Amino acid sequence: MLNLRGFCGYMTSGGTEANIQALRAFRNLKGRGNFIAPESRHFSVDKASEVLGIEMKLAPLNDEYQMDASSLEDMIDDETIGIVALLGSTELGQIDPLEEISKIASEHEIPLHVDGAFGFFVVPFLYPDFRFPEYLSSISGDPHKMGMSVIPSGILLFSEKRFLEALRIETPYLTTKHQYSLPGTRPGASAAATYAVMEHLGKRGYRQIVEKCMRNTRALIELMSELGFHPAIEPKMNIVVFETGEVDRIREELMKRRWLISKSFRPLGMRFVIMPHVEEENLKLFVEDLKRIL
Amino acid sequence: MLNLRGFCGYMTSGGTEANIQALRAFRNLKGRGNFIAPESRHFSVDKASEVLGIEMKLAPLNDEYQMDASSLEDMIDDETIGIVALLGSTELGQIDPLEEISKIASEHEIPLHVDGAFGFFVVPFLYPDFRFPEYLSSISGDPHKMGMSVIPSGILLFSEKRFLEALRIETPYLTTKHQYSLPGTRPGASAAATYAVMEHLGKRGYRQIVEKCMRNTRALIELMSELGFHPAIEPKMNIVVFETGEVDRIREELMKRRWLISKSFRPLGMRFVIMPHVEEENLKLFVEDLKRIL
Incomplete structure (x- = not known):
């Protein structure tokens, strides 16, 4: 259903952690600078900007309250480390023009993060023909919203392992050798619950x-x-x-x-x-x- | 039992979030720069350094594997935004010389964070005469470790409201006007569970x-x-x-x-x-x- 073969990632505590981590990966690969997000971004994107020390440049919206992709060319500069686009804006549930944004991001070789906190568990079931754009660096989704799972439960997927590796921290005294998440100790139960709910509902259940x-x-x-x-x-x-x-x-x-x-x-x-x-x-x-x- | 009257804070997802947030508050108040932590610090302190873009300077340990406080004077410079000391090192459960470190931090007016992830729910019950030093900016503790509570459950306390305010993010569409935490949506159940366990066990229970x-x-x-x-x-x-x-x-x-x-x-x-x-x-x-x- 989702055209995301080859993606890798981990379960976050929710959309905020996912947005921080995607931008952290982009920053760690390209260095400090700025990123572009639509004026309709969730406030956690502002939080990511402050925490990570990356300037946020706000792209204007069109009449339909989508990111105005035509503004991107002028906003991108040498310091731009990433672009954030929305699959379900907080206020309106609007979807940014992902194909158009992806094309521009690809031409400039700038990583693209799609914040699907709300839409990830809606859009593929409402619009079975929906496809993520070919050029895409990361996507987030919140099972604890429309995925019908428990809090805390988030998903962060990267198109390439190098993004995940950019988050790596050594964990000398644990049985695992390193860690990619933002928090340390996390509940495994909510990952298990999410898997169980997804297995139980299936595509048909989410569609209903x-x-x-x-x-x-x-x-x-x-x-x-x-x-x-x-x-x-x-x-x-x-x-x-x-x-x-x-x-x-x-x-x-x-x-x-x-x-x-x-x-x-x-x-x-x-x-x-x-x-x-x-x-x-x-x-x-x-x-x-x-x-x-x- | 704890001499922490007037402190304020919130429940985190654990010690890692607490360490990141304490250092983020210090950075937001003083600007980017460096902080000092003992060589025995938990790896989440390294994570905080990378995420927040603050250089970490490692203080050597003495023969007892405590932070060598005598090294601090030489390590502190104009760019030092904070000091981290341990109430229970990860490897040995060692306690840094808090009084001595606090005195030096106070003289230089540098915020001091005590990482009590493990020790916060041990030391006051093993050593009832234990007192936190007078000069202290923040303390963390993990109810999901020796506090006998569920995962995720952490505590972060600040001595002054200005540290908490330095973490403030506006939350336009929520019923609350702003947010101080690192993640967004969080489980309230673990805060309730922690309160219930603390009420149930009491000082006597933790002591036993x-x-x-x-x-x-x-x-x-x-x-x-x-x-x-x-x-x-x-x-x-x-x-x-x-x-x-x-x-x-x-x-x-x-x-x-x-x-x-x-x-x-x-x-x-x-x-x-x-x-x-x-x-x-x-x-x-x-x-x-x-x-x-x-």
Whole structure:
């Protein structure tokens, strides 16, 4: 299903560790400098920049809130050690134009990391024709999000062993001779749990889960449209934002009725992540209460 | 029991994260540069140095395998952003001369981190008169080691809020406004488990556990002395090394009899960590088998 033969990697504590480690590998291979990420990047990319001491240059977004790939040529310089692109932005679940970004990264021989914290366990099941671009250095995914596994559970995959080797630390007193992870002692149980869940659900199971989530995402859009709210973009996955300048007042009023909703900043609005435990009945009850406070 | 009033901090994934984060706080407050750690430091300190881009200067050890505090004055320079000292070295469970190191750090106004990954849940219960030095910036401890809690569970404490604030990252879309940890999503269950275990065991419980470990450490020393092996230093906690140049051959032979022992490099020898699950009976069986292969 995924065209990632020959990749290697390890299980992280989640997307933040994966983003730090991918950029650390790029930095250790090329030296300090800058990397490029879209304005829609997750805040863990900012954390990676600070921790690793690599300048972050933010690529603008297009009208669809994707990284504007046409800006890349001008942003890349001799000090650029990597590019981060998103398979599922935090706010909107948007997918950056991976093929186009990959082509530019390849021409400049700059490593490309795809942050798939949310999308890795969604996109291949919603869009079975989806393929990662040919030129790609690393990908992250979070089994503890849409992979239905326990916390902490993350995946980091590298296209070549040299990226993994760039993270190597000698471990003199352990039975293993070296370590690649950011933390030291880690729970093996969550790796076993993730394997068990993946074996149990299989492709068919994940497909059913994401389809249910998308059915409910569409149901929410329909219910919200009756109240005059419309999605900022056509959702690419089970994340949807309804633009409204009134989001703060709405949140406050909803809180009194024990509904806690998320706020998106760009675009400004009400943000929903329709996870597998959400039923259509919950959405109807929510929209009824929302109607009362408008 | 611990003289750490006014300290603040958070629960880490373990000692490695704590060491990285303490040094990251020091670096963010003082800027890039170097830090000083004893030659006996844990390898996670090397990892912190590489990840954060801070040079590590290694302080020599004295005859007792403690950091030689008298070397500090010469090692400190204008670029020194911190000092790391050990409450329980990995190989020997040795304690660095904290008072003396603290005095020097204080005179130079250099932050001091005490790596107590192993010793934090041992020393205060074995030596009830133990006090941390007055001048101290941060301390780490691992409930998932001698704290009898689950993996992942670590503690990082700072003497002043400014160290914690130096780790702050904004978290725009979460209900909390910022984050101090190195990973993002983390299991709350292990924090709850740690609290429950600490409540359940109490000071008395931890005291009984470390006393049992020390009884067995002494029992092992007695049994080993009959075979002509002697501890490299008088153990300060439940870690003991028996010096021998034959450690590799001994390990290999023991492996055939299904005993897996640890090797220490400085001093070269057989290394034992006598954890609470070890019974005197196990030690006797082990030493009988060891005798057969000598």
